[in-house]
Amino acid sequence: MKSLFDPNAYQEIKTRLEALTHESNPSWGKMNVGQMVTHCQFPLKIALSSKPRKHKWNLIGFLFKKSLYNDKPWKQGLPTAKLAKITDQKDFLAEREKLTSMVDAFHIKKEQTEWQPHPMFGTFTPEQWGQLEYKHLDHHLRQFGV
Template sequence: MKSLFEEAAHTEILSRIGDLTSESEGLWGKMKVGQMLNHCQFPLKIGLGRTNTYNKPNPMLKLMGKFFRKSLYDDKPWRHNLPTAKGLKVTTDKDFETEKDKLVVLINDFHQEKHKTEWDPHPVFGHFTPEQWGQMQYKHLDHHLRQFGV
């Protein structure tokens, strides 16, 4: 599995984001491109400790987290139209350029953490190795970029 900590994967993701336009349409799902760019910021903010979206996840969410944990960083692509956690849904329109710029900054900030050895636990999924953090960030971005055909 590729990792957002790898130079080639980092460059690839940024290039694919650069291929998006405000007119890009999803091949599945309900999000518009600006909403997708906003949605993709959440996991990066969680990894960087810049959000409190999941302060106290309910027991059911934690149980589901244990069930899906390995799928976050394995090589198997996610199915289309997977449900999105309530706190990560984006239902309002978002400006494409603004959200694109914010996402690129977060991707670059996350990539700069490639030598970090200690990570706070994910609020739902628990502890991950640095390698797993990089892999799951890549996998999430890849999933949504494929959703929009790039």
């Protein structure tokens, strides 16, 4: 599985983000391109936060955790967590710039060994964090054909 910590995968994601335009349309789902790049910031915010947090165990998190970082692509049209749903209009260029900066900030942490637990899925290894972040971005970039 590719990881956002790998220099080649990191550069691939940055190139694909640059390929997005105002005219990029989804192959599936309800988000437009501005909403999608805003949505993609959500898991990176979780990973980049140093704020102490506890993991609250739940069945969904337990059942789906391994699918977050394995080699199998996510299905189209999976439900989105309420907190990560973006329904208002967003400034595509500004939000893409924020996302790109967050991707850079995450990649820089490739040597970090201590990570806060994910609030829904619990503890990840650094390798799993990198895979999770790559997989989420890849899923949505494929959604928009880049």
